[in-house]
Amino acid sequence: MSAAPAGLVWRLTRQAVRALWAVVFVVPLAVALVLALAQATDASAWRALLADPQTLPAWRLSAGTAVGASLSALLMAMVITTHLHGSRWWPRVSSALAPMLALPHAAFAIGFALLLMPSGLVARALALATGWIDPPDWRSVNDPQGLVLMVMLALKELPFLLWNLLALLARPELSAQLQRHVLLAGTLGYRAPALWWRVLWPMLLPRLVWPLLAVLAYSLSVVDVALVIGPLSPPTLAALAWQSLLDGDRASQALGAVQVVVLAATLIALVALAALVGALWRRAALRTATAGHRPTAARRLDGSSFARLLSLAVALVYALVALMLLLAASAGPWPFPALLPTSWDALAALRAALWPTLAFSAALAASASVLALVLAIGWLEVTPPRADAALTPVLLAPLVVPPLLLLIGLYQGALWLRLDGSVWGLLWVHVVVVLPYAFIVLAPAWRGYDARFETTALALGRSRLAFWWRVKWPMQRAPIAAALSVGFAVALAQYLPTLFVGAGRFATVTTEAVTLSAGGQRQSAVVYALWQALLPLLGFALAAVVRHPRPGRPPFTP
Amino acid sequence: MALELVDLALSLPQRPLIAGLQARVEPGEVLTLMGESGCGKSSLLAYMAGSLQPPLHATGTVRLDGRDLDALPIEQRRIGLLFQDDLLFPHMTVQQNLLFATPPGPRTSRTARADSALAEAGLAGFGDRLPHTLSGGQRARVSLLRALLAEPRVVLLDEPFSRLDAALRAQMREFVWQRLKSAQVCALLVTHDVADVPPDGKVIDLGRLRPLAAAGADRA
Numbered sequence: 008m009s010a011a012p013a014g015l016v017w018r019l020t021r022q023a024v025r026a027l028w029a030v031v032f033v034v035p036l037a038v039a040l041v042l043a044l045a046q047a048t049d050a051s052a053w054r055a056l057l058a059d060p061q062t063l064p065a066w067r068l069s070a071g072t073a074v075g076a077s078l079s080a081l082l083m084a085m086v087i088t089t090h091l092h093g094s095r096w097w098p099r100v101s102s103a104l105a106p107m108l109a110l111p112h113a114a115f116a117i118g119f120a121l122l123l124m125p126s127g128l129v130a131r132a133l134a135l136a137t138g139w140i141d142p143p144d145w146r147s148v149n150d151p152q153g154l155v156l157m158v159m160l161a162l163k164e165l166p167f168l169l170w171n172l173l174a175l176l177a178r179p180e181l182s183a184q185l186q187r188h189v190l191l192a193g194t195l196g197y198r199a200p201a202l203w204w205r206v207l208w209p210m211l212l213p214r215l216v217w218p219l220l221a222v223l224a225y226s227l228s229v230v231d232v233a234l235v236i237g238p239l240s241p242p243t244l245a246a247l248a249w250q251s252l253l254d255g256d257r258a259s260q261a262l263g264a265v266q267v268v269v270l271a272a273t274l275i276a277l278v279a280l281a282a283l284v285g286a287l288w289r290r291a292a293l294r295t296a297t298a299g300h301r302p303t304a305a306r307r308l309d310g311s312s313f314a315r316l317l318s319l320a321v322a323l324v325y326a327l328v329a330l331m332l333l334l335a336a337s338a339g340p341w342p343f344p345a346l347l348p349t350s351w352d353a354l355a356a357l358r359a360a361l362w363p364t365l366a367f368s369a370a371l372a373a374s375a376s377v378l379a380l381v382l383a384i385g386w387l388e389v390t391p392p393r394a395d396a397a398l399t400p401v402l403l404a405p406l407v408v409p410p411l412l413l414l415i416g417l418y419q420g421a422l423w424l425r426l427d428g429s430v431w432g433l434l435w436v437h438v439v440v441v442l443p444y445a446f447i448v449l450a451p452a453w454r455g456y457d458a459r460f461e462t463t464a465l466a467l468g469r470s471r472l473a474f475w476w477r478v479k480w481p482m483q484r485a486p487i488a489a490a491l492s493v494g495f496a497v498a499l500a501q502y503l504p505t506l507f508v509g510a511g512r513f514a515t516v517t518t519e520a521v522t523l524s525a526g527g528q529r530q531s532a533v534v535y536a537l538w539q540a541l542l543p544l545l546g547f548a549l550a551a552v553v554r555h556p557r558p559g560r561p562p563f564t565p
Numbered sequence: 566m567a568l569e570l571v572d573l574a575l576s577l578p579q580r581p582l583i584a585g586l587q588a589r590v591e592p593g594e595v596l597t598l599m600g601e602s603g604c605g606k607s608s609l610l611a612y613m614a615g616s617l618q619p620p621l622h623a624t625g626t627v628r629l630d631g632r633d634l635d636a637l638p639i640e641q642r643r644i645g646l647l648f649q650d651d652l653l654f655p656h657m658t659v660q661q662n663l664l665f666a667t668p669p670g671p672r673t674s675r676t677a678r679a680d681s682a683l684a685e686a687g688l689a690g691f692g693d694r695l696p697h698t699l700s701g702g703q704r705a706r707v708s709l710l711r712a713l714l715a716e717p718r719v720v721l722l723d724e725p726f727s728r729l730d731a732a733l734r735a736q737m738r739e740f741v742w743q744r745l746k747s748a749q750v751c752a753l754l755v756t757h758d759v760a761d762v763p764p765d766g767k768v769i770d771l772g773r774l775r776p777l778a779a780a781g782a783d784r785a
Contacts, residue, residue: 187650195665196715206665299667299670
């Protein structure tokens with residue numbers, strides 16, 4: 008028996024949700040991209056780009072760090088998964104991911120810089136052994152080759168890739184099958200790692216295209232992290248474009264738009280290259296798989312120990328970064344080579360001057376995440392499965408379009424709607440950025456929901472609204488809480504939209520942290536970076552409480 | 566090359582499931598282990614394959630040609646496995662699935678072996694097809710061919726017919742028994758369906774091997 012026929016209220020709800028989506032997301036997104044590309048049609052801007060001696064080295068840096076970081080993150084994720092999936096280490100890996108993901112990129116970059124800089128914790132620890140009195144003459148942060156930026160991006164993207172892998176491998180249809188594939192391959196003479204590299208990765212990687220694309224796009228066009236830890240002269244192309252766009256001069260802004268278009272073209276070229284390399288690799292893996300050779304004991308490296316060491320090393324870096332943020336935020340004077348501050352200023356992170364920025368950041372992020380959640384649930388409730396599948400790439404577009412390109416368009420849109428510099432414009436642009444993340448978190452739970460619950464509720468004479476309110480949404484409290492906390496973290500970490508669409512009128516913990524850090528005031532920046540890390544953690548902690556109801560209490564009471 | 570099960574026992578913490586299983590399986594012979602759901606049939610096979618997971622615990626010896634299988638890692642036991650699902654790798658063609666199992670050697674002879682196995686199974690010309698384009702019965706046959714091409718000494722069959730429809734099940738049983746006999750490998754089948762038992766095959770009812778404690782616990 009099918010569900011009850013749609014009534015007037017239901018039809019109106021569907022139309023309203025679609026209209027809201029069109030007004031808030033789809034039309035602005037399309038217009039934004041057209042406007043951004045239109046800005047880049049200025050021939051003189053292209054001539055300026057070609058004449059600028061910084062263009063080529065900056066482009067090389069961007070492409071090099073993006074490819075290096077993405078490949079390193081992917082390789083590390085593959086090594087860890089290959090050797091630890093199914094072992095007693097795998098649950099530990101999965102439980103370590105949440106705090107790593109919750110740490111925003113900018114906060115991580117600031118903490119990482121504080122670790123590695125000449126007067127950082129690493130140099131202070133080495134000074135214990137070497138007897139250094141002054142900080143060493145290192146270019147360990149803002150190095151001209153961009154190596155530190157690349158390593159930092161690889162470390163920060165690794166948990167994201169592992170999280171996606173974890174979600175993929177935990178799917179019921181895949182999880183049991185994988186275990187039996189490993190057993191079956193064992194009986195055919197192959198150890199699990201051989202099966203992973205020859206068979207399972209070629210099978211699984213095509214299912215990770217979206218996260219991989221997101222990592223590549225992010226690494227190529229990231230600005231805030233590049234300002235904190237990346238090369239300075241020349242900077243990456245994204246940072247160069249950002250400098251051009253911030254300039255009030257129209258010619259500079261047109262140059263910035265052109266630089267962003269070059270970044271987008273680079274992304275397309277890299278994706279095409281990655282597709283080609285991926286196809287060749289799959290073919291080579293298949294050839295190896297069908298050659299029949301089984302690795303002998305003598306040729307086996309102890310991959311499992313290496314994977315465990317790698318996981319521990321990554322966890323240690325995150326722990327040190329968090330420790331560094333805490334130490335630096337509560338340190339008084341800290342002369343080199345003292346390993347710990349000589350005096351403490353424990354209340355620095357609670358100074359009254361911080362509170363307005365903190366409150367505004369939290370309110371903006373909370374509002375954006377709630378609005379994005381409402382829109383995402385609305386979409387998932389009213390969109391027929393075929394339209395949902397067909398339009399999913401549009402919804403996920405902001406994840407893979409270089410943020411600067413999107414931002415130029417959104418800014419033009421905000422100008423046109425006279426929303427630039429207003430809190431409403433700021434909120435709107437945050438919702439656009441947060442929506443795909445809320446959608447990614449919610450979609451699997453909504454798409455996998457057993458439709459018979461609805462049929463049963465309607466057959467029992469309850470309205471669709473009563474079913475949603477009393478049955479479905481309480482059952483979905485875990486993904487709802489996750490979407491809210493992820494949305495909150497994403498909104499809070501936005502740097503470019505806040506500065507650009509907010510016209511510099513609004514300060515958030517992220518804009519303050521990045522601006523101060525890029526200006527060389529790392530000690531001051533670190534207090535904001537700490538809050539930038541703590542606020543999402545609070546969000547995730549709250550979500551964990553909501554998603555696990557108290558013992559003895561039913562999860563929902565219809 | 567006989568398979569011997571010596572005093573096998575299987576238990577969960579504080580709950581014995583099977584005790585005192587003794588059996589000998591000659592090459593080309595199929596021993597059927599029958600029992601109700603949850604009695605530990607599949608776990609016994611997992612133990613023999615070397616993949617038994619805690620909290621299940623097994624004791625006893627599995628010998629092949631007098632050699633203790635316990636001493637060998639899974640990949641050296643030369644055991645073939647057949648499950649309810651065919652578990653063919655979905656991104657590999659039928660031939661690539663078979664070549665994955667075929668022992669190393671010159672490419673042409675390995676390909677010829679795979680092709681001839683397909684032809685004998687009535688699947689000539691199917692080598693370039695992907696698994697999802699085959700019917701359930703065809704996939705099941707390819708799965709058995711893959712297990713046999715690895716030249717196993719023992720084949721463990723874990724309710725391999727239970728997902729097939731009735732007509733296909735009869736055909737598949739005949740195909741499997743014939744192939745196992747001609748390959749002269751020892752085989753262990755677990756099932757709860759009497760119809761699955763091969764003609765002239767030996768049967769052990771695991772229900773009769775249940776320790777008294779477990780039987781008592783069930784009655785309580």
